Amino acid sequence: MRNNSLKAAFQYKRIDLSKVNTSDSKKAENMGATLKRIWNYLKMEKRKLILVILMVFISSLFALLGPFLVGMSIDNFIAVQQLNGLGLLLLGLVIVYIIHSLSLFLQNYWMVDIAQQTVYTLRKNLFEQFHRLPISYFDQRQHGELMSRLTNDIDNINNTLNQSVIQIFASVLTLVGTISIMLYLSPVLTLVTMSIIPVMFFSMRWITRRTGPLYKLQQRDLGDVNGYVEEIVSGQHVVKTYSQEDYVTSQFEQRNKSLQNTGFWALTISGFIPKIMNTLNFLSFAMIAFVGGVLVITSDGSLVTVGTIVIFTEYARQFTRPLNELSNQFNLLLSAIAGAERVFQVMDETGEEIDEKDAAEIPDTKGHLVFNHVSFGYESAKILNDISFEAKPGETVAFVGHTGAGKTTIINLISRFYNYDSGQITLDGIDIKNIKRSSLRKHMAFVLQDTFLFHGTIRENIRYGRLEATDKEIEQAAKDANAHDFILSLQDKYDTVLDQEGSGISQGQKQLLTIARALLAEPKILILDEATSNIDTVTELKIQEALKRLMEGRTSFVIAHRLNTIREADEIIMLENGEIMEQGSHQELMNQQGKYYQLYQ
Structure with a gap:
């Protein structure tokens, strides 16, 4: 029974999606414009942003250095049973991970400050815009729905800024660094590792093309629920006077159900991402172990060493992890963009007519x-x-x-x-x-x-x-x-x-x-x-x-x-x-x- 209802709900949402999902070019243009406007707010904290990027660079570099040192310890010390210098290498490994952890802490600390300041400015500008809008704007809209833009939508942006900006930078740097070192160590194993990219690309494309419109619908339905709640709470005397409690409850149930359905499908479809990525990750490990083992045996270690295979298994994880994080962050980014578009939509509304050029102050009036x-x-x-x-x-x-x-x-x-x-x-x-x-x-x-x-x-x-x-x-x-x-x-x-x-x-x-x-x-x-x-x-x-x-x-x-x-x-x-x-x-x-x-x- 539940499956049938969910199927019907999804079919209903697919009808709504057709209204939201316009041409790809238009969607990309809107997304680019929205991201640019968010970036303009982030640029106000330029110095801290540079420090964050520097810490991201350091943490990504040292994250790549750790597995490389582990592989060196296997090939140069453990495999040949050479203990001299192993302690020094292990000490260096400890220092690498300490610096990596410290850079992670600092980048998160500064990014939280940037995100909070950005959201503070955004919320302030939106509230000021409310006071520039004409009375007719508020007469034509639910007040709770407008409040949702000031609270839920901006909180959505805040959560994404706290998580996504760092992750996107770190994932890109890690991805570039990982591929570079993998190519240096073994082009053959690099090719094996990267063979999963086409599957990953088409899987992510299938998911994000559906979650983007669903996130927009979710924000719209959330605003609708908030608007209705604010309206009914304000009109409780009328509701009780006419004994319409059951009616307003049923009306709320419809809106709440619509929000539940969009939320369910947005989270369900986006939830495919970690499952797909984990499956591809395990497949990548198996392929590296198999091909690497064959190369070690057939070439007697001249093409690939055991240490190289260990490095590659770790780098394979680091290779799929940034791709996984980029996919997840892109999903969060779509949700934030949906909220930001609603915020900027209000900001772009024409304010109350500007005073004429020659308009003047009047210190006093007779009232004639x-x-x-x-x-x-x-x-x-x-x-x-x-x-x-x-x-x-x-x-x-x-x-x-x-x-x-x-x-x-x-x-x-x-x-x-x-x-x-x-x-x-x-x-x-x-x-x-x-x-x-x-x-x-x-x-x-x-x-x-x-x-x-x-x-x-x-x-x-x-x-x-x-x-x-x-x-x-x-x-x-x-x-x-x-x-x-x-x-x-x-x-x-x-x-x-x-x-x-x-x-x-x-x-x-x-x-x-x-x-x-x-x-x-x-x-x-x-x-x-x-x-x-x-x-x-x-x-x-x-x-x-x-x-x-x-x-x-x-x-x-x-x-x-x-x-x-x-x-x-x-x-x-x-x-x-x-x-x-x-x-x-x-x-x-x-x-x-x-x-x-x-x-x-």
């Missing part, structure tokens, strides 16, 4: 913002069409309308998460495209319906609004936000540690903390996504009072979900299908008895 016939579309879909309104300093503008009307898009344009296509948006008479994004956002604060708190203390979460704020300023912001009293009721007060979900405090209390954070930032422009839904009446009154205090003297833009909360707004804009249907004060719109009136009723 004007939309003048603004239109915007995303991926060929028109979202906003000919939007015009004015928000004078200190005024409150509210946006109402059904889902998809364009309310959030207007907010995204104000904060420059997106650039408008036509028309103009000005702040204090300056086109916002001529203002640096970072400078524009420094004068803004956001209070959203979905609160977000970082893992840390309450004090640290409030201070996020202005990192240089004093403890006294933090407490004053909490008082203005009506959060001070409930904070003092907690055991550790302002030093209470919260996690990302803010466990231990209510939804309303989380919202009060985000208002305190916004107050501490002292913004001139406020973006408010009404945050009083699913909150008890008493807490809602506290939030409304805190928001009123926060909005005082500031230009505020409010996305309204409950119309009774925006009756005092200076301007209410009714949106439908990306267009302004009505605008005016609450009383003006009620008197018109149009769409706003109908929605309000």
Whole structure:
């Protein structure tokens, strides 16, 4: 039964392989480009890398010298029963192996340092790239899958750098040195030893052509599993509310099974390598012993000596061992390249649009913002069409309308998460495209319906609004936000540690903390996504009072979900299908008895 399921799984993976395994030229080009980019990171530790290569050269040289000395001791001393000088040769043999061991230790010590520094830089660059990417990039992807690139994929690169770089250098040097000495000692036995290469080559080619795509699928499936786990853990309340535990478990089972299958076949097929190499190794020993024995007997030792046969049996092992290691390391290299390609894929993503050449800092703003016939579309879909309104300093503008009307898009344009296509948006008479994004956002604060708190203390979460704020300023912001009293009721007060979900405090209390954070930032422009839904009446009154205090003297833009909360707004804009249907004060719109009136009723 198990064999049938595995056969079916392999057939399924073969279908996937056809999608991944593109033309050989394209695959080679991608592999070469990826290796070159990894090498550029390694070059940052050039001095240590040179020391590693030097130690690899020394260790490989002395690894070859050891068996040669053993063969000399047999031919020159043991076979002729000559003891004079044997002790000195054995002492030299001990020194050779001591130097060999020391060089191995040093090359591993330095290579670990190089690998860790390389991975540190790579992880740092990837994390920085995350912050250069636009909001839309994260909206379209699972966060857990992106986290997998920062953790699993980079760890994969780290493991390969620690193991493969040294092994590849050592294997190449050992292989070249072994063949050179073998040719010097006996061309005939060298030919016998190398006769296994064609079998080895075609075996490795068969294996690596299958393991390369499988490693890519394994990294993809691992990212898929991580993304799904992160999504379900974050949405546990929804899962339990709708009693969907069995459903999400079955969905996870499918993803987990897919990862198991790709992992199984990647490791199974790559596991053929040591078996094949050991078989060829034993075959090589037998061939050397047979041919060498025949040559010793027929030539009476003139062509080949017993010591030479001993050297060759050891060199045959050293000849197949680097080939074996190269094959294994190539397999690991394919796995690392699969991870590196996913990392570089993120790094190559287009970041948030760069500020225009003439964009400038604005040290201060009055908060006078004007939309003048603004239109915007995303991926060929028109979202906003000919939007015009004015928000004078200190005024409150509210946006109402059904889902998809364009309310959030207007907010995204104000904060420059997106650039408008036509028309103009000005702040204090300056086109916002001529203002640096970072400078524009420094004068803004956001209070959203979905609160977000970082893992840390309450004090640290409030201070996020202005990192240089004093403890006294933090407490004053909490008082203005009506959060001070409930904070003092907690055991550790302002030093209470919260996690990302803010466990231990209510939804309303989380919202009060985000208002305190916004107050501490002292913004001139406020973006408010009404945050009083699913909150008890008493807490809602506290939030409304805190928001009123926060909005005082500031230009505020409010996305309204409950119309009774925006009756005092200076301007209410009714949106439908990306267009302004009505605008005016609450009383003006009620008197018109149009769409706003109908929605309000």
